[in-house]
Amino acid sequence: MRVTEAMIYQQTIDRANAALSRVGKAQGEISSGLRVQAPGDDPQAAGLLVRHKFDEAQTTAIQNGAQSAADELNAADSALGSVSTVLARAQVLATQFGNDTYTATDRATAANEVDGLYKQVLASLNTRFGDRYIFGGYVDHQAPFADDGTYQGDTGVRQVEVAPGVYEDASIRADVTVKGVGGGVDILQALTDLAAALRSNDADAIRASITSMQTGNNQVSAAQSQAGTSVNIFTSTVNTCAAQITDEKKVIGELGDADVMDASTRLSLAQYALNATLTAASQTLNFSLVNLLK
């Protein structure tokens, strides 16, 4: 092939541009840390990156929700633990003052203690987590129990997502646990009745409340057990989500992050090619009859 100077010039420009383009791409990968910067760099990976980042965000949201639910249920468990302690004390008082050896004055004093226990239970059941009441069902913006023990919540059980489209109970039905709906004991009423029995010096009624306190405590224990199960599920969800997020990050990194070693090698090769192109061009262009005839 006959070679003209214009060909050499053009080829020098084209090859230098190609080498510069490779330099720019490798440099961009190194400086940004991204292998896939534009969708055109790897269309399939770019599409998968969108999906995996979306999945990561959703998994993080589920993890956060599960953690909040676990924290809230732990708070509920703690509150129920306090109620259980109070009921145990009330049962002790009922057992003690159901004994006929106590006088009316002794029982009136005990009634005052039961009044205090009632207030403790009320305070525990009106516990808030953040700014929401945790025992009111869906009605979480006001205290679920009035001073007289009236339940102001509803029967709703809040649920929290533990996997896409899968939900787990995240609240305790206080109407069942505390008010005994469905065949149980109304704990607050039982405490009120005990206090009344103590004040009225009614030994039979005092002894009868022992069973109520025991049944109430069983109800609370059942609710704590249910809360514990849910907490375990939510804790497991948090851990599972953490593992999934780690996996997603790994996949995202593999899909989109630059291999710095590879990019550095390509950068060096491209720089070498550019240097070689320019050196070869300068030598070739000097090798001309025009120069020799000077």
Added chain:
Amino acid sequence: MDLISLLNNTANGLSAIQARAATTSNNIANANTPGYAQQQANLAEATSSALGGNRGYIGGGVFLLNVTQTRDQFVESQLPTAFSQSSGSTAQSDALASVSVFNNGVDGNLSDAMSSFYSSLTALAQNPGDTSLRQSVVQSANWLVSSFNRTSVAVEQARSGIDASITSTVQQVNSTLAQVAQLNRRISVIEASGGQPNDLLDQRHNLMDQAAQLIGATQVPDAYGNISLVLPGGTTLVSSSVAATLTVQGNATNKGHTDLVFTPADGSAPFVLKQAELGGQIGGLLSARDGALGTASTDLDNLAFSFAKTINGQNQAGYDLNGNRGGDVFTVGATSANAAATITLDSALAGDPSLLAAAGATASGPGDATNLQAMVATQSALLSNGLDVQKGMAKIVSDFGTAAADSQNAATFQKSMLQNLQDSRSSVSGVSLDDEMVGLLQAQHAYQALAKVITTAGDMLETLIQLKS
């Protein structure tokens, strides 16, 4: 032959050698002129003179036969298509590469905004009565809306930028076509009288290369030295000395983007050229604008519209914090047209996050998130395009990426093909300074030799003159 004839022959030779040197000089001067083809001064042996008495012939010297261009028609016939395909795929690739809105790592892109919206819904579903979480949903919805708007605007700005490029390119095309038509007329006149208008032929070749690059025009020569320029779709742009004109006009059905209108030179009715009928830079630009970018724009509109309708429908199925039926979350038009650019957050919801209908029943307390859970589940619901939100967004990105990668690969391949053909053209038609220097030395030596002949003939004449005296 007498000495005077000898001097005449030598003088003719000097003239021919001067013409060759002049051609060499012209070649050297135009070595880097675009479109220039190396010229060759063709010398021919002059008619011999017969000697009397059947003693043979004495040569008549040399004369300049003509000056011709060196062009390889096999290579030249392939170049218009190569120019068209290379500039078309390069224009398409460059146009798509300039769009960065779908880039990975761009903070606040649409997929980030969409996942943030659903994450905020998931967070709110855990505590739907929480005012700050409701405000967070409104903020993420606002971000999502502005992200749809920004993405759509970025895509449409890229398409409008292509419109501007097409408009300026059309002016170049019209100028090129008019010049080719004018050169056709001048060349045919000169060639009809036996001339060889090399400079005009070079100019026309250069313009035809430009026409191929700009709009993909191919060449159809006729028997009279004219070259017609024809679009890939068969529409004739230049016929002998008559050129058609191209204009642009907005197309309301394509978001106001420009159409290319062909106005025939014969006065017949103008018509719109379709993208498939065009090549070169304009064809590539139109392919980028109405192909990958047009598809992305439409897909964004469909996604925004379908997503908004789905969320609105779910919100209307629930009840807000006040126990009232939910309303719209997003405001979109009656159809998907321009939905991504015009989608807004419902103004009432924007001002009052309690209007988000989280509850599944009117009498529920603020902790009821059953409708919100259904709203979260819409991320897996199939939209009008048969894909869920996540896959819909991924498809937009990967489709655009595929088009960008394809056009980039095509541009690289076509550029390589064009470079090979241009090298072949340069190999045949280009000016080699080494060749020219050798030719110049050859002419110089021939000139010196002929000058020596003149000196010798002069000495011979002087000798004769001295004999007589």
